[in-house]
Amino acid sequence: MKQDTPWTYSGYRRRQTLRIWTIALVIGFCAYWAGVSCKVDVDALRTGLPKGIDFLGYLFPPDWTAFADMAMPALETILLAFLATIFGAFLSLFFGLAAASNIAPRWLRNLSRFLLATERSLPEIVILLLLISALGLGPFPGVIAMAFGCIGMLGRLFSDAIEEINPATLESIESVGARRWQVITYGVLPQVLPSLLANTIFRFEVNIRLSVLLGAVGAGGIGFQLYYSFQTLQYQRATTAILITLLLVFVSERLSDYVRKKLTLDARL
Amino acid sequence: MGANTARLLSFQILARMIDVRQITKSTKEGVPILKGISFTVTKGEFVGILGPSGAGKTLTMRCLNGLTRPTSGEVLFTDHEHNLVNLTHARGRELRKARRQIGVIFQGFNLVKRLSAIDNVMIGQLGRINLLRSLVYGFTDDEARQALAVLEHLNVAHLAHRPVGSLSGGEQQRVAIARAIYQQPAVMLADEPIANLDPTNARKIMQILTPLAKEMPIIGVFHQPDLVMEFCTRIIALKEGVVVRDGDSKMTRSELVDLYGAELSEIEASQRILQPA
Amino acid sequence: MNVSLDKQYLPSERYKRHAAYLAVLAVVIIGLCSYFKFEPLLFISDFHYMADLVVEMTPPNFEVLWRKEKIFASILQTLSMAFLGTLAGGAVAMGLAFLAARNTTPHPAVGAVIRTLLAIERVIPSLVILLLFLIAVGLGPFAGMLSLAVGTIGMFGKLFANAIEGAEKEPIDAVHSVGASKLQVIRYAVIPQVLPSFIANLFYAFDINLRAAIGLGVFGGAGVGYEISMAMRLVRYRDALALICFTILLVFAVEKLSDWLRSRALGQDLLK
Numbered sequence: 001m002k003q004d005t006p007w008t009y010s011g012y013r014r015r016q017t018l019r020i021w022t023i024a025l026v027i028g029f030c031a032y033w034a035g036v037s038c039k040v041d042v043d044a045l046r047t048g049l050p051k052g053i054d055f056l057g058y059l060f061p062p063d064w065t066a067f068a069d070m071a072m073p074a075l076e077t078i079l080l081a082f083l084a085t086i087f088g089a090f091l092s093l094f095f096g097l098a099a100a101s102n103i104a105p106r107w108l109r110n111l112s113r114f115l116l117a118t119e120r121s122l123p124e125i126v127i128l129l130l131l132i133s134a135l136g137l138g139p140f141p142g143v144i145a146m147a148f149g150c151i152g153m154l155g156r157l158f159s160d161a162i163e164e165i166n167p168a169t170l171e172s173i174e175s176v177g178a179r180r181w182q183v184i185t186y187g188v189l190p191q192v193l194p195s196l197l198a199n200t201i202f203r204f205e206v207n208i209r210l211s212v213l214l215g216a217v218g219a220g221g222i223g224f225q226l227y228y229s230f231q232t233l234q235y236q237r238a239t240t241a242i243l244i245t246l247l248l249v250f251v252s253e254r255l256s257d258y259v260r261k262k263l264t265l266d267a268r269l
Numbered sequence: 270m271g272a273n274t275a276r277l278l279s280f281q282i283l284a285r286m287i288d289v290r291q292i293t294k295s296t297k298e299g300v301p302i303l304k305g306i307s308f309t310v311t312k313g314e315f316v317g318i319l320g321p322s323g324a325g326k327t328l329t330m331r332c333l334n335g336l337t338r339p340t341s342g343e344v345l346f347t348d349h350e351h352n353l354v355n356l357t358h359a360r361g362r363e364l365r366k367a368r369r370q371i372g373v374i375f376q377g378f379n380l381v382k383r384l385s386a387i388d389n390v391m392i393g394q395l396g397r398i399n400l401l402r403s404l405v406y407g408f409t410d411d412e413a414r415q416a417l418a419v420l421e422h423l424n425v426a427h428l429a430h431r432p433v434g435s436l437s438g439g440e441q442q443r444v445a446i447a448r449a450i451y452q453q454p455a456v457m458l459a460d461e462p463i464a465n466l467d468p469t470n471a472r473k474i475m476q477i478l479t480p481l482a483k484e485m486p487i488i489g490v491f492h493q494p495d496l497v498m499e500f501c502t503r504i505i506a507l508k509e510g511v512v513v514r515d516g517d518s519k520m521t522r523s524e525l526v527d528l529y530g531a532e533l534s535e536i537e538a539s540q541r542i543l544q545p546a
Numbered sequence: 547m548n549v550s551l552d553k554q555y556l557p558s559e560r561y562k563r564h565a566a567y568l569a570v571l572a573v574v575i576i577g578l579c580s581y582f583k584f585e586p587l588l589f590i591s592d593f594h595y596m597a598d599l600v601v602e603m604t605p606p607n608f609e610v611l612w613r614k615e616k617i618f619a620s621i622l623q624t625l626s627m628a629f630l631g632t633l634a635g636g637a638v639a640m641g642l643a644f645l646a647a648r649n650t651t652p653h654p655a656v657g658a659v660i661r662t663l664l665a666i667e668r669v670i671p672s673l674v675i676l677l678l679f680l681i682a683v684g685l686g687p688f689a690g691m692l693s694l695a696v697g698t699i700g701m702f703g704k705l706f707a708n709a710i711e712g713a714e715k716e717p718i719d720a721v722h723s724v725g726a727s728k729l730q731v732i733r734y735a736v737i738p739q740v741l742p743s744f745i746a747n748l749f750y751a752f753d754i755n756l757r758a759a760i761g762l763g764v765f766g767g768a769g770v771g772y773e774i775s776m777a778m779r780l781v782r783y784r785d786a787l788a789l790i791c792f793t794i795l796l797v798f799a800v801e802k803l804s805d806w807l808r809s810r811a812l813g814q815d816l817l818k
Contacts, residue, residue: 031630034625035626037625037687038630038691039688040691044688045682045688045692051681052679052682052683055681079579121793121796121797123758123760123793126760126790129764129774129778129786130778132778134598135588135596139584140586140589166379168375169380172375173392175336175371176373176395176396176452177365177369179365179400182395182404185403186381190381191381191383193383213761217764223673226671227677227765230677242674249671406561407557407560408557409557409558410551413556414551417551429555
């Protein structure tokens with residue numbers, strides 16, 4: 001059929017235009033119904049936006065005296081993220097190994113990949129809600145939620161890194177009569193360590209951001225201060241919390257960028 | 270059979286470090302690659318395996334270390350303690366125990382690139398050291414000193430603490446050989462240990478291997494007939510999965526033409542580069 | 547033995563160093579934990595509470611998914627928030643990217659200003675943006691969608707600008723050399739080069755936004771996130787588990803769908 005009609009520029013243009021219009025129509029249709037479902041209200045935005053900008057006035061000047069109160073929660077947030085990252089990375093390592101095709105048997109790999117994908121589909125905040133129902137409010141469920149939240153992403157990245165290892169290297173360690181765990185310790189871990197660290201540090205940055213959100217639900221730290229100040233209409237105090245949060249996020253981002261750049265330079269072996 | 274003959278027989282078996290009996294191997298689709306290979310290797314031999322590409326040389330080597338299981342036939346290995354191990358059937362603990370005594374030098378070195386040279390050498394004894402110690406602690410100072418001595422023997426002691434990935438091909442090859450020596454095996458297998466090396470390095474490696482063969486038999490796959498004839502004590506020629514020649518280390522040119530066919534001109538071209546001008 | 551090992555290279559010295567690092571780390575962690583009264587061991591001693599919860603949650607009450615119209619609508623709402631947030635945010639991000647990229651910006655100063663704004667915007671937590679929109683347009687999915695859109699601008703504006711700056715120079719020069727205007731150059735030399743990366747990133751943004759929409763829903767009073775948190779708060783654990791299962795399935799399915807669409811879209815783009 002296709003060979004029958006010779007290729008012409010006008011025909012190509014026509015098909016191209018038709019396709020673009022079809023895609024545009026489909027997107028437009030989806031967007032319209034999504035708008036209805038989302039209760040998009042342009043009037044509300046028009047009247048609300050000036051209101052929002054007016055409101056920004058209430059945020060200033062920041063309540064500098066609150067800085068002292070916020071220093072400890074800020075430290076707590078860092079600690080929360082730090083503990084969660086370490087704990088989560090540790091767990092992820094095992095999942096990563098179990099999900100790597102060159103280490104684990106097929107059934108274990110498939111099972112682990114499935115679990116990791118399931119975890120990735122589960123937002124951290126849902127895990128936190130579950131943990132809060134079981135353990136009550138506090139920083140502790142926050143740490144656990146973030147740690148579990150790491151597993152989906154880090155486990156997947158770890159296992160991808162592990163699968164990139166040349167199988168011949170592992171075979172050569174096996175050839176001296178080493179056991180599987182020795183192969184992992186001496187053949188796998190040294191090879192993936194830089195990428196492991198780089199991903200873990202990136203996840204630390206993500207966890208700092210997350211801990212703001214989770215803190216608001218009740219995991220403590222600066223996120224809780226921020227949300228609580230908003231809820232109690234202490235907007236200038238909230239600004240202080242926002243500024244501290246910005247600082248935390250900014251510094252962790254710089255730090256993770258810097259360390260990752262250093263690690264990838266090292267990793268060029 | 271009298272008791273004397275039995276003892277004599279067992280002695281003969283003991284003298285054979287590696288006894289390959291009629292091994293065959295087919296691909297998953299059933300295409301035969303090895304079609305019944307047999308040979309025995311005894312102490313003091315430096316065996317060079319020659320043959321054109323696709324003859325099954327590397328696969329034979331893999332069968333000798335139990336990395337690949339032959340479809341039929343068996344490989345018998347006699348270790349330091351004169352235990353006879355059937356590598357074809359050995360699994361788990363028994364296989365690991367046998368592998369401790371089989372040193373392998375791989376074609377692509379296959380070292381752990383990010384570990385230092387000395388750590389790679391010490392990996393050679395992983396099979397012998399306590400599992401818990403190797404996981405929790407690592408190597409001892411004495412092991413490190415011994416490993417350094419082996420590296421020194423191969424003239425690469427100054428590279429001991431460099432990551433292997435940053436070393437040149439010749440240096441990596443020496444580290445791989447050091448690992449195999451440090452392993453203190455009963456027999457050494459070398460899969461193209463001098464492929465991809467420049468002529469000077471290739472010759473040096475052969476000069477390192479030759480005295481070693483006096484202590485432990487070495488079975489090597491090579492692509493350089495002239496070096497094999499110069500250094501090895503015996504040549505086994507493989508072609509299309511069968512042994513076509515098994516004898517002393519002298520092959521005439523017509524034999525080489527028979528063995529390699531059209532490939533010979535390529536090999537000779539690369540050898541011409543090998544000859545010092 | 548004619549060679550000796552430097553002391554610093556002795557394995558025992560190396561392991562002592564490692565042990566020292568670990569000890570310092572452990573002391574810091576334990577110190578901080580005790581300061582903030584964390585007790586990681588609680589996880590083990592309180593484990594039975596979690597087991598209890600699991601018992602209370604099973605079997606999931608899937609009926610809730612079709613019994614109440616509101617719940618089904620909330621799932622659609624979450625999808626819509628993510629979709630519109632990506633669409634609106636992506637469109638604005640693209641526009642800004644062309645203004646910000648060094649090779650297409652109308653003026654270097656404009657580019658610098660926009661890049662700075664994008665950098666600042668990127669570090670503002672999504673919760674803060676959501677709280678501001680909640681004040682502006684009130685509780686509901688619209689605020690969530692707007693904050694997702696703003697988040698998308700911050701996240702992808704810079705990526706898009708980088709993609710534009712990474713476009714090859716030769717085709718741009720070629721189109722320039724036939725006397726095309728700046729806009730024509732963008733249309734015929736830049737867009738064809740960056741479109742595949744834009745499309746791939748938009749799909750990626752949608753995946754991220756869908757997850758974020760569930761999380762923000764808890765605060766914004768909309769979507770399936772809100773329904774889950776309500777179910778938990780009202781101790782309707784079996785309903786909550788049904789919703790959670792459905793959410794996982796939804797995210798899973800949408801991810802697969804967007805993977806498929808992306809490979810189709812990009813495949814066709816490559817054929818062009």
